[in-house]
Amino acid sequence: MTVQLPAYDRRKLTPGIVHIGLGNFHRAHMAVYLDDLFNMGLNHDWAILGAGVREGDARMREALKAQDCLSTVIELDPKGKSARRVGAMIDFLPVEPDNAALIAAMSRPEIRIVSLTVTEGGYFINPATGAFDPTNPEIVADAADPHRTAFGAIIAALKARKAAGVMPFTVMSCDNLPGNGHVTRDAVTGLARLSDPAFADWIASNVAFPNGMVDRITPATGPRERAMAAAFGLADDPVPVTCEPFRQWVLEDNFPAGRPAWEKVGVTLTPHVHNFELMKIRILNGGHATIAYPGGLMDIEYVHEAMANPLIRGLLDKVEVNEIIPYIPPVPDTNLGDYYRLIVERFSNPEVADTERRICLDGSNRQPKFIVPSIRDALAAGGSVEGLALVSAMWCRYCHGETDSGTPIPPNDPDWDALVARSRAAKSRPAAWLEMTSVYGDLGQDARFATAFARHLNRLWAVGTRQTLGEYLG
Structure with missing residues (x-):
């Protein structure tokens, strides 16, 4: 089997982007879009300098530096797998407690974008308010001993650029968050305000934080994924990335310092990012949350196996059609029914082998973003919340720590x-x-939702997940 290699001379690339958080998603998404551009002979002054601020980032740096910062990306098309070596990143900065190397790199004039994939939970949001939390211990520590977080390093670099008369870079979140540009701006200015309110105001007035919607399913790397890389002759790569063929990126075109010509490789540039984002977060991420916990409770390992289960597929269809999709505003040039059918096809791809455990991960951060807003919209419209209440009840039951069969979770x-x-x-x-206000806010006081939740949870304990789903589906 052949591997597609970069068609450009990587020695002639120069950096334009510092990216913080070199996980699987970034390497299968933004790095691939840039690799496509470079293969077209375009934008060779926009290569990536990788960076990280966590312990795991140092391990990733060691792995990628050992292979000249090349990433193996394997697309899992049911019609046949394909592999490529993505060369868009040309160096990985040292991972240091004070982030000195990261700050120095971001201070360089040729760096015009600083991008991030630091996970949904990495923006220090108070789930109860949806706003930046200045009391978070990491933020309090960074304000006292600066530069320890990614946002502290960004502030330090912006100060250095301002002092040197260098235009500020654009800060671009590539994480799966509603209004991710606004969220990132709030984190950066919120941290700055704790020690330098005037500079926080300067950031708010002078630094661009474009919103964006990102989408590609990228399973975690394990023995299966390493075996796939070995089949392509890349057995020495400990961190290959596998992903579905589908990818999407919708961006607000707000880059005062310039940007790559992403529109030439399929990125949608639009002022209507929020509409695309709401569609994706509610239908796809909400869909993942809907099928995650019944699969986990029924000892189902893979997402495509959950989709083949008629009870779980029936739950997904009923919740999406009756309680999620009706409350999503129109999206330019998009049919929501067609989009949902695409999601079903993507979830059902057996080659991806995404795990139920992965999509069950971090419900305390994901439920407030992906499920609770749909509950609120349905209640406000007087619609049904029976299915969404069942989803919440199954999350609660899953967090008891054992499946229906008694297997420990x-x-x-x-x-x-x-x-x-x-x-x-x-x-x-x-x-x-429901008294977890960090997740539900005041929803626990809504009689319709609380009653449905309690009824479903009691049935899950009395008769198990399978029978409860059967009763819900009628």
Whole structure:
């Protein structure tokens, strides 16, 4: 099997972007779009300098530096896999406690974009308010001993550029968050305001934070993915990326310091990012949350196996059609029904072998973003929330820490211990779960939702997931 190699001379690339967070998603998404541009002979002054601020980033740096910062990306098309070596990144900066190398790189005039994939939970948001949380211990520590977080490093570099008379870079989040540009701006200015309110105001007035919607399913790397790389003759790559063939990127065109010609490689540049984003977060991410926990409770390992289960597929169809899609505003040049059918096809791709455990991960951060807003919209419109209440009840039951068969569920959330304790309390008093205002806000006080949630949770304990789903589907 052949591997597509860069068609450009990587020695002639020069950096224009510092990217923080070199996980699988970035290497299968933004790095691939840039690789496509470079293969067209365009924008060779926009190569990536990789960076990270966490312990895991240092391990990734070691792996990628050992292979000249090349990434193996394997597309999992059911009609046949294909592999490429993506060469858009030309160096990976040292990972240091004070982020000195990162700050120095971002201060360089040729760096015009700083981009991030630091996960949904990496923006220090208070789930109860949806706003930046200045009391978070990491933020408090960064304000006292600056530059320890990605946002602290960004502030330091912006100060250095301002002092040197260099135009500020654009800060671009590539994380899966509603209004990710606004969220990033709030994190950067919120942290700056703790120590230098005047500079926080300067950032708000002078630095661009474009919103964007990103989409590509990229499973975690394990033995299966390494075996695939070996089949392509790349057995020495410890961190190959596998991904579905589909990818999408919708961007607000707000780059005062310039940007690559992303529109030439399929990126949609539009002022209507929010519409695309809402569609994706509600239908795709909400869909993942809908099928995650019943699959987890029924000991189903893979997402495509969950999609083949008529009860789980029936749940997804009923929740999406009746309780999610009706409340999504129109999206330019997009039919929501067609989009949902595409999502079903993507979830059902057996080659991806995405795991139920992965999509069950971090519910305490994901439920407030992907499920709770749909509940609020349905309640406000007087619509049904039976299915969404069942989704919440299954999340609660999953966090009890064992499947319907009694198999232990290893910790799968940053707040796992607290969730387990609350789930156990909710077994006899369902309202205990809805008292998590960090997730539900005041929804626990809504009689329609609370009653449906309690009824479903009681049935899950009484008869199990399979029968509860059958009863819901009628």
